[in-house]
Amino acid sequence: MRLTFTITRFNPETDPRPRDEPYRLDVERGQTVLEALIRIKQEQDGSLALRYSCRSAICGSCAMDINGAEKLACRTSVRKEIERHGRITVAPLRNLPVIKDLVVDMTSFWGKVRAVTPWLSASALASRTETGRTLRPMLLPRDRYQFHNVDACIMCGACVAACTSHEVSRRFLGPAALAKAERFLADPREPADAKRTRLRFLEQPDGIWDCTRCNFCVEVCPKDVQPMEAIIRLRRVAIEAGLARSGGARHITGFMALIRRSGRLNEALMPLQVIGCNLRRLLRVAPLGLRMLWHGKVPSPLAPPIPGIAQIRTIFNSFGHLKRITRADHT
Amino acid sequence: MPLTYALYPGCAAKGATPELYQSTMAIIGRLGIEVQELTASSCCGAGVVGEGEPDVALALNARTFAQAEQLGLDVMTICGTCQGVMGAANKRLKQEPGLLDRINRVLEREGPIYRGTIQVKHLLWIVVREVGLHRLGQEVRVPLNEFRIAPFYGCYILRPSWDLGFDDPENPTSLEKVIRAAKGEPVAYVGRTKCCGFPVILEQEAIAVAMAGTNMKEAKDSGADFMVTPCPLCHMSLDIYQDRAGQAVNANLSLPILHLPQLLGLAMGIPAKDLGVSRHLVPVHTITRVTESRRMQLTDRKGVASHENH
Numbered sequence: 122m123r124l125t126f127t128i129t130r131f132n133p134e135t136d137p138r139p140r141d142e143p144y145r146l147d148v149e150r151g152q153t154v155l156e157a158l159i160r161i162k163q164e165q166d167g168s169l170a171l172r173y174s175c176r177s178a179i180c181g182s183c184a185m186d187i188n189g190a191e192k193l194a195c196r197t198s199v200r201k202e203i204e205r206h207g208r209i210t211v212a213p214l215r216n217l218p219v220i221k222d223l224v225v226d227m228t229s230f231w232g233k234v235r236a237v238t239p240w241l242s243a244s245a246l247a248s249r250t251e252t253g254r255t256l257r258p259m260l261l262p263r264d265r266y267q268f269h270n271v272d273a274c275i276m277c278g279a280c281v282a283a284c285t286s287h288e289v290s291r292r293f294l295g296p297a298a299l300a301k302a303e304r305f306l307a308d309p310r311e312p313a314d315a316k317r318t319r320l321r322f323l324e325q326p327d328g329i330w331d332c333t334r335c336n337f338c339v340e341v342c343p344k345d346v347q348p349m350e351a352i353i354r355l356r357r358v359a360i361e362a363g364l365a366r367s368g369g370a371r372h373i374t375g376f377m378a379l380i381r382r383s384g385r386l387n388e389a390l391m392p393l394q395v396i397g398c399n400l401r402r403l404l405r406v407a408p409l410g411l412r413m414l415w416h417g418k419v420p421s422p423l424a425p426p427i428p429g430i431a432q433i434r435t436i437f438n439s440f441g442h443l444k445r446i447t448r449a450d451h452t
Numbered sequence: 453m454p455l456t457y458a459l460y461p462g463c464a465a466k467g468a469t470p471e472l473y474q475s476t477m478a479i480i481g482r483l484g485i486e487v488q489e490l491t492a493s494s495c496c497g498a499g500v501v502g503e504g505e506p507d508v509a510l511a512l513n514a515r516t517f518a519q520a521e522q523l524g525l526d527v528m529t530i531c532g533t534c535q536g537v538m539g540a541a542n543k544r545l546k547q548e549p550g551l552l553d554r555i556n557r558v559l560e561r562e563g564p565i566y567r568g569t570i571q572v573k574h575l576l577w578i579v580v581r582e583v584g585l586h587r588l589g590q591e592v593r594v595p596l597n598e599f600r601i602a603p604f605y606g607c608y609i610l611r612p613s614w615d616l617g618f619d620d621p622e623n624p625t626s627l628e629k630v631i632r633a634a635k636g637e638p639v640a641y642v643g644r645t646k647c648c649g650f651p652v653i654l655e656q657e658a659i660a661v662a663m664a665g666t667n668m669k670e671a672k673d674s675g676a677d678f679m680v681t682p683c684p685l686c687h688m689s690l691d692i693y694q695d696r697a698g699q700a701v702n703a704n705l706s707l708p709i710l711h712l713p714q715l716l717g718l719a720m721g722i723p724a725k726d727l728g729v730s731r732h733l734v735p736v737h738t739i740t741r742v743t744e745s746r747r748m749q750l751t752d753r754k755g756v757a758s759h760e761n762h
């Protein structure tokens with residue numbers, strides 16, 4: 122089948138802006154986008170820059186934007202893309218600086234991974250030797266940890282390129298680094314104080330509370346790491362550890378308090394739950410609140426609970442465990 | 453035979469976006485949909501309860517599903533976020549009998565248990581797949597043919613795709629189909645599948661409005677006259693926060709945002725006042741000026757009323 126590959130070319134040193142170039146290629150059955158790109162480079166245009174190594178979804182170096190979504194080129198079938206989109210466009214990962222053509226600069230990506238200290242703290246070793254236990258510190262006790270799938274990450278950067286929060290706030294630690302951080306919080310070898318240090322770092326601005334839960338990272342990850350789910354686990358662990366004062370944590374605890382009280386969310390009360398008595402920030406939402414009131418968009422703060430509210434409270438009492446912790450922290 | 457569903461209104465349509473509830477009720481009859489409202493249903497958790505207490509969120513939704521099951525009806529949602537959360541919860545409850553048992557043991561103390569027999573469907577999906585675009589087209593009295601309309605899907609009706617299974621998240625088409633059936637022209641732009649920022653709007657306003665602003669600016673630069681969304685939380689972000697979103701991207705947006713049933717209602721010739729458009733913070737008269745004058749011409753013309761009775 123003869124197809125056109127539209128490839129975004131850009132050399133920041135010589136080109137004023139990126140340009141799309143079409144390449145015609147006869148593609149055989151079962152070929153991947155990476156194989157097609159390598160052939161284009163070998164047969165048509167040796168100046169095309171791309172990054173790859175393993176060709177089998179292991180090394181993580183060939184992530185790029187194929188038909189508008191982040192994918193590993195070596196794992197993406199040309200035929201399936203044509204069936205899905207009727208065309209093939211190839212571009213570098215979004216929201217990262219382009220070095221040349223399909224090669225992006227991953228410096229910020231690696232910097233963020235390093236920032237979450239993706240290694241066991243020295244205290245993990247020390248505490249073990251002090252107690253004199255025979256357990257070798259670098260061995261994981263088999264039954265006492267759950268990494269979900271975060272250790273399957275191949276550091277391809279697809280999730281970061283797709284992340285909508287990173288798109289508008291480049292300082293955000295981002296899905297890959299936060300998923301990596303969660304792997305170390307889930308590791309039983311580190312003592313509680315080391316975990317608390319990690320959490321204190323992660324709950325800072327540009328950390329776990331910057332994620333909007335857009336699910337892009339979950340959708341695009343080629344290794345089913347589900348970074349957003351890891352971020353949600355980090356948020357839960359932070360609240361459980363008593364780090365419950367940030368706006369994001371209050372959003373969760375305040376939201377749950379309102380549902381427990383009346384069964385449905387009351388938008389009139391929600392800002393108070395999240396913002397509390399921070400006057401400056403209350404003044405920031407007040408004008409919008411007044412305009413909403415004018416347009417009949419503010420529900421009564423005195424709205425009665427839903428029918429059967431007793432059952433809602435039973436559900437919270439039976440399955441909830443956070444309330445005690447968060448109440449303790451607020452007082 | 454009408455299509456009958458258990459209507460799950462969700463919190464927003466009963467709270468800050470009452471126009472969504474009003475416009476839904478105004479259009480469904482004409483599309484052959486009947487509903488019984490789940491008046492005792494709770495919040496779906498909006499993903500937020502699930503962050504704090506995953507099992508509480510699942511149990512809240514199992515309780516709602518049990519109420520629908522009692523009526524023998526599938527659930528109709530009118531909120532993209534509710535659809536995402538409830539669809540995923542339903543899938544887990546059906547696939548994990550141990551989990552369902554554990555929840556049912558608590559539910560049975562005060563109400564019905566959930567047997568895992570119902571489905572959860574968004575109004576958008578029902579219109580496209582069950583009502584059908586042909587039927588929708590027949591109901592269009594006021595074609596929106598001079599409008600370029602930007603679809604804005606919102607996250608939870610698209611991703612993760614394996615929990616939803618309707619649109620292709622890379623290339624969704626259902627809103628475009630509905631826009632075309634209303635004779636409008638859908639605007640193609642990248643932001644249509646992106647995030648409105650609403651989940652962090654109270655605590656991280658700068659991030660949220662930058663997202664909303666970027667997407668609206670792109671839609672406007674691509675020629676959109678207005679935007680339509682199947683999610684009331686997106687609507688709040690895009691409508692209520694539009695001034696701030698515009699400031700964040702240095703643009704004067706003035707982009708009216710319609711809820712899906714408002715778009716359908718205007719095209720079906722339902723008076724704008726019955727669709728609650730006056731509740732929006734961003735005025736919609738650039739749209740309603742046109743649709744209302746067309747609607748008046750229609751009703752003035754003799755024979756329309758009798759035609760409608762056939």
Ligand code: SF4
Pocket residue numbers: 280283284285286287295296331332333334335336337338339348349352
């Ligand atoms: S869910 Fe969060 S981390 Fe993942 S892409 Fe969206 S904003 Fe980024």
Ligand code: SF4
Pocket residue numbers: 273274275276277278279280281296297300341342343344345346347348
């Ligand atoms: S989490 Fe997934 S998408 Fe992100 S870097 Fe790791 S493997 Fe790639």
Ligand code: FES
Pocket residue numbers: 173174175176177178179180181182183184193194195196
């Ligand atoms: S070439 Fe190694 S992951 Fe694609």
